[in-house]
Amino acid sequence: MPRYAQLVMGPAGSGKSTYCSTMVQHAESLNRSVQVVNLDPAAEHFNYPVMADIRELIQVDDVMEDNSLRFGPNGGLVFCMEYFANNFDWLEESLGHVEDDYILFDCPGQIELYTHLPVMRQLVEQLQQWEFRVCGVFLVDSQFMVESFKFISGVMAALSAMVSLEIPQVNVMTKMDLLAPKAKKEIEKYLDPDMYSMMEDNSDTFRSKKFKKLTKAICGLIDDYSMVRFLPFDRTDEEGINIVLQHIDFSIQYGEDLEVKEPKEVDEEQSNLNYDEIFQDKVSS
Numbered sequence: 060m061p062r063y064a065q066l067v068m069g070p071a072g073s074g075k076s077t078y079c080s081t082m083v084q085h086a087e088s089l090n091r092s093v094q095v096v097n098l099d100p101a102a103e104h105f106n107y108p109v110m111a112d113i114r115e116l117i118q119v120d121d122v123m124e125d126n127s128l129r130f131g132p133n134g135g136l137v138f139c140m141e142y143f144a145n146n147f148d149w150l151e152e153s154l155g156h157v158e159d160d161y162i163l164f165d166c167p168g169q170i171e172l173y174t175h176l177p178v179m180r181q182l183v184e185q186l187q188q189w190e191f192r193v194c195g196v197f198l199v200d201s202q203f204m205v206e207s208f209k210f211i212s213g214v215m216a217a218l219s220a221m222v223s224l225e226i227p228q229v230n231v232m233t234k235m236d237l238l239a240p241k242a243k244k245e246i247e248k249y250l251d252p253d254m255y256s257m258m259e260d261n262s263d264t265f266r267s268k269k270f271k272k273l274t275k276a277i278c279g280l281i282d283d284y285s286m287v288r289f290l291p292f293d294r295t296d297e298e299g300i301n302i303v304l305q306h307i308d309f310s311i312q313y314g315e316d317l318e319v320k321e322p323k324e325v326d327e328e329q330s331n332l333n334y335d336e337i338f339q340d341k342v343s344s
């Protein structure tokens with residue numbers, strides 16, 4: 060039986076930890092069991108119960124305090140993640156061997172992890188070896204998406220994670236509840252974007268012809284391959300949360316191998332009685 064995982068990624072402060080706790084609560088309301096693993100060695104607080112916490116293995120503060128290493132916060136994080144990649148047996152032990160489990164991995168926000176460092180890819184390959192079906196969930200803060208310029212850079216970040224990890228990926232626009240109704244309407248065009256018109260919106264802002272050409276080529280590429288779409292995520296909207304979960308479940312085929320639940324046993328005498336009654340009714344009418 061396969062196991063299922065969501066790799067929750069995205070820039071710093073995009074809402075990854077909040078997404079994880081919201082999903083856990085939502086799953087609970089559906090009677091599903093979803094667990095969370097914290098993979099952020101610099102995490103200070105999150106409000107979900109953890110199944111495993113990378114800080115048990117290594118903490119950024121300890122690395123930064125080490126006089127022989129002398130790392131700052133970002134270098135410290137990279138060091139921690141490389142240490143983690145060399146110690147996957149810690150994760151294996153923490154996850155156990157439960158079949159059919161569903162785990163969210165709350166990742167750190169340093170964008171370099173998703174652009175060029177090999178750690179996340181190594182993690183994906185390792186999880187796949189442990190029979191996990193992994194879906195990337197890339198979060199982008201809707202607050203930064205109200206201008207098409209910023210939107211294109213968000214799309215590029217999501218794309219770079221997609222290209223480097225080679226797993227199904229669902230892109231999510233978070234904090235939709237913070238948008239004013241007018242901005243919400245405005246942002247709808249970014250959810251299923253037509254990149255060519257996005258490019259036209261921007262065309263006055265380009266100073267250099269070369270830059271305009273490059274942006275046009277990027278927009279064209281994204282559009283031609285329909286590579287990026289965003290789902291809105293409003294933590295107060297259960298239905299919207301469910302749509303996001305369904306997209307992810309579909310991409311990792313969650314539910315296809317689940318055992319069919321037996322219907323409740325019906326009292327045999329009672330069921331016979333009902334049929335008899337129906338039959339009698341039919342005959343007499």
Ligand SMILES: Nc1nc2c(ncn2[C@@H]2O[C@H](COP(=O)(O)OP(=O)(O)OP(=O)(O)O)[C@@H](O)[C@H]2O)c(=O)[nH]1
Pocket residue numbers: 069070071072073074075076077078099166167168169233234235236237292293294
């Ligand atoms: N209103 C609202 N606030 C949100 C939402 N998601 C996150 N926030 C707020 O945004 C801030 C950052 O959220 P986190 O969930 O910690 O973001 P993160 O991506 O885990 O951040 P890092 O781990 O530091 O990269 C917190 O103050 C959250 O309360 C949302 O859907 N709606």
Ligand SMILES: [Mg+2]
Pocket residue numbers: 075076077099102165
């Ligand atoms: Mg976090």
